[in-house]
Amino acid sequence: MDLIIGSHVSFNKDTQMIGSIAEALSYKANTFMFYTGAPQNTTRCSIDKNLLDKAKELLKENNIDINNVVVHAPYIINLANNNNFDFNVNFLTQEIKRVELLGVKYLVLHPGSHVGLGVENGINNIINALNQVLDEDTNIVVCLETMAGKGTELGRTFEEIKQIIGGVKYQDKVAVCMDTCHIHDAGYDLNNFDNVLEQFNKIIGLDKLKVLHINDSKNIINSHKDRHENIGYGNIGFDNLINIIYHEKLKGIPKILETPYIEKKAPYLYEIEMIRNKKFNDNLINDVINYNND
Ligand code: FE
Ligand code: FE
Ligand code: ZN
Numbered sequence: 001m002d003l004i005i006g007s008h009v010s011f012n013k014d015t016q017m018i019g020s021i022a023e024a025l026s027y028k029a030n031t032f033m034f035y036t037g038a039p040q041n042t043t044r045c046s047i048d049k050n051l052l053d054k055a056k057e058l059l060k061e062n063n064i065d066i067n068n069v070v071v072h073a074p075y076i077i078n079l080a081n082n083n084n085f086d087f088n089v090n091f092l093t094q095e096i097k098r099v100e101l102l103g104v105k106y107l108v109l110h111p112g113s114h115v116g117l118g119v120e121n122g123i124n125n126i127i128n129a130l131n132q133v134l135d136e137d138t139n140i141v142v143c144l145e146t147m148a149g150k151g152t153e154l155g156r157t158f159e160e161i162k163q164i165i166g167g168v169k170y171q172d173k174v175a176v177c178m179d180t181c182h183i184h185d186a187g188y189d190l191n192n193f194d195n196v197l198e199q200f201n202k203i204i205g206l207d208k209l210k211v212l213h214i215n216d217s218k219n220i221i222n223s224h225k226d227r228h229e230n231i232g233y234g235n236i237g238f239d240n241l242i243n244i245i246y247h248e249k250l251k252g253i254p255k256i257l258e259t260p261y262i263e264k265k266a267p268y269l270y271e272i273e274m275i276r277n278k279k280f281n282d283n284l285i286n287d288v289i290n291y292n293n294d
Helices: 017-026 049-061 085-102 117-135 158-167 180-186 190-203 238-245 266-277 282-290
Strands: 005-008 031-034 070-073 106-109 141-144 174-179 211-216 253-259
Touching: 005 158, 005 266, 017 049, 031 158, 049 117, 070 211, 085 106, 085 117, 085 158, 106 174, 106 211, 117 158, 141 282, 158 174, 158 190, 174 180, 174 238, 180 211, 190 238, 211 238, 253 266, 266 282
Parallel strands: 005 031, 005 253, 031 070, 070 106, 106 141, 141 174, 174 211, 211 253
Antiparallel strands: none
16 A cells, blocks of 8 residues: 655635645645644634535545545643533534544544643543543544643553543544654654554554654653654654654554644655655755745
8 A cells, every 4th residue: 555644734714625635735645634723722614515525526536535634633622631621522522523524534632631630530531521522423533642741641651542542432433643753752762663563552452543643853752842843853863754654564544744844834745755755855944945935
C-alpha cells in the first residue's frame, strides 16, 4: 500500500471540506486532518449538504479515501476535569454527529488534564464521559491521542491510554492516535522505535493504532513540553521519523504532519516532498519562505 501522508489543514464555513481538500492537494498530500472550527473554541457551523456532495466528488477525483481523513476535536474540551463536564460531553456528542455527517471515520481527541483531581479521578471522568458520548450506533472511532505529559495531561503513557480504553463500554469505537513529538517528550526513546511499538502492542495492541501524528520535537526526551518542530530539525531527527513513517507494521495508517509554520507559511509541501524522497532537505526554511515569492 502507498504511503498515506498529509497534514493539518484549515476548514472554514464558506468552503468547508472543499477548501480543506484543495489545501491538502496543494501540499501533494493524499490525506489531511482538520478542526471543524477554531481549535481553541467550540463555535461550529452546520455542515452544508451541497458543499459536502461536491467535496466527496473532489475526494474521488483525487483518489483520497475518506476513511484516511481525520478530524481533530478542539483542544479546550477537557473530559478529565469536573469543570464544564456536561458542556464538554454535550459538545463532543455534537462533534461526533458532525463527523458522522461528513462521512469521516476518525476523530482525534486529547484525553484531558486532571488539573489537580489526581490521575485516577481524571481517568474515571474521561471514561464516564466517553460512556455518555458513545453508543451502539456511533459510526466513528474516537482516537485518544498519546500526550507529552505537560502539566496534568493524561494519556502520557500507554498504560493510561489502556486504562481509559479498558473502562469504555463500546471498545470498538475507541482507538489511539500516536503523536511522535508527544511520546518522545513523554519519555519513549524513538531511537529504538521497534521497542516502543512492542510496548504499545503488549499494553494496548497494535490493532488499536489508527492515526499517527508525525512531528519532530523542539525538546529533549522526557521533557514533557509538547513543542513541535519541523521534520528533521528537532531532537527526534529525520532518520528516526523516516523509520517510523515507513515502518512495515504501520503500513496503511494515515500519517499527519502538525509541524510549525515557518514565517506564517505552511511547510507541508516541502516536508511531504522530503518524506517521499526519504532525503533530508537542509534548505527547508528557505524553500518555504521563498515559495510563491519567486
Ligand atoms: Fe492533538
Ligand atoms: Fe498531535
Ligand atoms: Zn502537540
